[in-house]
Amino acid sequence: MRHPQDDQLALFAGGDLGLLDRLRLRGHVRGCDACRRSVESYRSAAARLREETAKLPAGLKWDSLAAEMTANIRVGLAAGECVAGVTSKPALMTWKPALAVLALTLVVLSGWWLNFPQEQRANLARGMQGIWNRDARNVPDPTVYLEANRAGIQLRENGSAMTLMHPDRAPSVISVSTQGAMRARYVDSDTGQVTITNVYAQ
Amino acid sequence: MSTRSKFASGVLGLSTALMFAQAPETQGSLKIDFPKDSPVTLVSADWGQSRPTSRGGAVILDLHSQLSLRNSSARRIRGVTLIVLAQEVTPGGKGSVSVPSLDIAPGETFPIRIDLRLLRPVQGGDSMPVSVGLDGVLFDDLTFFGPNRLNSRRSMTVWELEAQRDRQYFKSVIERAGAEGLQKEMLAALGRVTDRPQGGVQMVRGRATNYEPEREMQFASLQFPGAPVEPLGGVAHISGNEARAPRLEIRNRSTKPVRYLEIGWIVEDQQGREFLAGSVPAEVNLAPGQKSQVLQDTALRFTDRTGIKGMTAFVNNVEYSDGRFWIPNRTDLSSERMRHIVAPSAEEQRLVQIYRKRGLKALVEELKKF
Numbered sequence: 017m018r019h020p021q022d023d024q025l026a027l028f029a030g031g032d033l034g035l036l037d038r039l040r041l042r043g044h045v046r047g048c049d050a051c052r053r054s055v056e057s058y059r060s061a062a063a064r065l066r067e068e069t070a071k072l073p074a075g076l077k078w079d080s081l082a083a084e085m086t087a088n089i090r091v092g093l094a095a096g097e098c099v100a101g102v103t104s105k106p107a108l109m110t111w112k113p114a115l116a117v118l119a120l121t122l123v124v125l126s127g128w129w130l131n132f133p134q135e136q137r138a139n140l141a142r143g144m145q146g147i148w149n150r151d152a153r154n155v156p157d158p159t160v161y162l163e164a165n166r167a168g169i170q171l172r173e174n175g176s177a178m179t180l181m182h183p184d185r186a187p188s189v190i191s192v193s194t195q196g197a198m199r200a201r202y203v204d205s206d207t208g209q210v211t212i213t214n215v216y217a218q
Numbered sequence: 219m220s221t222r223s224k225f226a227s228g229v230l231g232l233s234t235a236l237m238f239a240q241a242p243e244t245q246g247s248l249k250i251d252f253p254k255d256s257p258v259t260l261v262s263a264d265w266g267q268s269r270p271t272s273r274g275g276a277v278i279l280d281l282h283s284q285l286s287l288r289n290s291s292a293r294r295i296r297g298v299t300l301i302v303l304a305q306e307v308t309p310g311g312k313g314s315v316s317v318p319s320l321d322i323a324p325g326e327t328f329p330i331r332i333d334l335r336l337l338r339p340v341q342g343g344d345s346m347p348v349s350v351g352l353d354g355v356l357f358d359d360l361t362f363f364g365p366n367r368l369n370s371r372r373s374m375t376v377w378e379l380e381a382q383r384d385r386q387y388f389k390s391v392i393e394r395a396g397a398e399g400l401q402k403e404m405l406a407a408l409g410r411v412t413d414r415p416q417g418g419v420q421m422v423r424g425r426a427t428n429y430e431p432e433r434e435m436q437f438a439s440l441q442f443p444g445a446p447v448e449p450l451g452g453v454a455h456i457s458g459n460e461a462r463a464p465r466l467e468i469r470n471r472s473t474k475p476v477r478y479l480e481i482g483w484i485v486e487d488q489q490g491r492e493f494l495a496g497s498v499p500a501e502v503n504l505a506p507g508q509k510s511q512v513l514q515d516t517a518l519r520f521t522d523r524t525g526i527k528g529m530t531a532f533v534n535n536v537e538y539s540d541g542r543f544w545i546p547n548r549t550d551l552s553s554e555r556m557r558h559i560v561a562p563s564a565e566e567q568r569l570v571q572i573y574r575k576r577g578l579k580a581l582v583e584e585l586k587k588f
Contacts, residue, residue, distance in 0.1 A: 160311075163420035167335065171311040175276075178308040180315070181333035188411060189561040192421050192496035194464060194483070194514040201564060208571035210564040211331065212316040212377075216368065217423055 019051055020044060029058035160217040162198045164190045169198045169215045180213040248281065249349045257291030257355050257363050258298060261327055270346070279346045281334040288327045291363075295322040296378050297356040299370035300330060303349045307336045314353060314368050318377035319565045321358075321587065372478065376535050379545050381565030385588050387548045388569065392585070397578055404573040404581070410562055411570065418521040419495060422460075432457040437466060440484075440532035442550040446472030447479050447504070449531040452512075459524050461485070461495070462517040466531055470504040472544075477503060478537040481512065484559055485520070486528035494559050495520070497534055 027033045028041045045052050161172040168181035187200035196217040203210050263285050270279045289295050302313035315332055322328050336346050354364030356374040391399045437452040452466035470476050485495040500512040536544040573581045
């Protein structure tokens with residue numbers, strides 16, 4: 017059996033380990049008498065320390081003492097780096113930042129897709145299909161679509177579109193000519209003026 | 219800033235740029251160009267709400283314009299058609315905006331509204347020049363001015379003939395049954411406008427898009443007694459909710475040669491509801507008594523729920539070789555079936571709107587003007 021390091025056991029006893037390490041050590045300590053005793057001794061030492069600190073002399077400025085200790089530790093670390101000349105390796109990406117990047121990527125992709133014009137989706141799908149089939153040629157789609165949608169009468173060809181839009185009211189009559197034209201008729205509710213929009217595909 | 223923070227900031231910046239980036243300004247890409255001898259002149263053009271935006275992988279240009287035009291001719295104008303071109307965006311397409319049923323005296327001004335949206339992939343460039351020009355003007359004596367690139371002379375003449383027919387009909391109603399009779403007609407027309415079935419339809423040209431098994435379906439013929447051309451039948455290829463390549467046989471039963479006709483195409487769905495799916499126009503050279511075929515290599519795709527059970531063809535309008543026209547009369551269109559299927563004319567809709575907004579008296583006054 018491989019036992020955890022003492023510093024790991026000390027951190028475990030103080031409840032200062034991360035979630036995964038804490039679970040791992042808890043499993044080991046349950047089955048290992050020696051380590052459990054170590055953990056208990058750390059905990060009792062910590063309890064004693066808390067008792068002693070409760071008995072600190074009156075008038076002690078704990079905040080300034082703590083600041084002085086922190087400064088001393090930093091000086092010590094800086095001196096150690098100067099002497100050893102050791103360059104610390106940049107920390108590798110752990111799972112947390114990777115998850116954050118993944119979530120952000122999903123947000124970006126969702127935003128992009130929701131913002132992507134409906135008329136362009138077929139064109140994008142055709143492009144993706146070309147990449148999938150390793151067909152580098154950019155062959156234009158010869159199909160021309162004419163349709164009346166919520167926005168107006170639309171001509172769509174090869175990823176581009178022209179729409180003669182409905183004014184602020186829905187058309188009263190829409191008609192199609194098989195020669196390649198679509199027509200919408202509107203009547204102005206105030207003036208009665210009739211407007212007819214046509215879109216022609218050739 | 220740590221490497222991690224820099225990376226996160228980069229991704230965030232890129233996403234913001236992708237979602238909210240604005241395309242370069244395209245001011246100056248709009249051009250209004252009328253012929254020098256045009257009978258209508260541009261008084262003002264307001265492009266106030268026009269703006270380009272970038273969305274996903276595309277640049278979108280929304281044009282909202284209100285043009286004010288003046289009749290600078292010496293005759294009354296009955297209709298105007300403007301042509302809208304954006305050839306760099308949709309090389310195979312054109313648009314037009316027509317205003318029929320006008321009665322514009324010399325010197326008077328009238329508005330035309332153009333609401334246009336253009337979309338092109340970002341890699342296609344930022345420039346989206348749009349040109350608006352005059353395609354034609356129709357006068358009260360049915361003479362025409364304009365380049366007629368969209369055959370607007372024909373459409374506007376048919377609309378004006380329909381307007382004359384309907385005004386004449388409503389005047390005869392006043393003579394026969396008074397204002398009360400006209401009111402009944404208006405209420406019936408209102409019902410027709412709101413109750414008329416209108417199936418969603420898409421026109422596809424270039425390739426078959428439906429892979430369901432295909433079958434041929436025969437057209438039934440609907441004859442108008444006075445029509446110079448009669449449909450003799452025909453077929454279309456049906457596949458799922460798509461009808462493709464209509465082929466119709468026709469015969470000129472008049473004494474004059476015919477150069478153009480439009481056939482109305484009625485579709486009956488599985489529930490027995492009928493609606494006007496479209497029209498099949500054809501340039502022909504049809505001598506008296508001669509038969510011919512009309513073919514169109516296009517597909518009409520209906521909404522997903524529309525199963526096609528039957529089809530009927532009827533002649534909608536005819537142009538003789540001498541430039542005169544035939545349109546169905548009010549009796550031809552008065553059957554319950556046709557009243558339900560065929561839309562009221564633009565003029566009838568205008569008159570109905572006058573009745574709704576300004577009342578019976580104003581409508582009677584309007585009819586007296588013509």
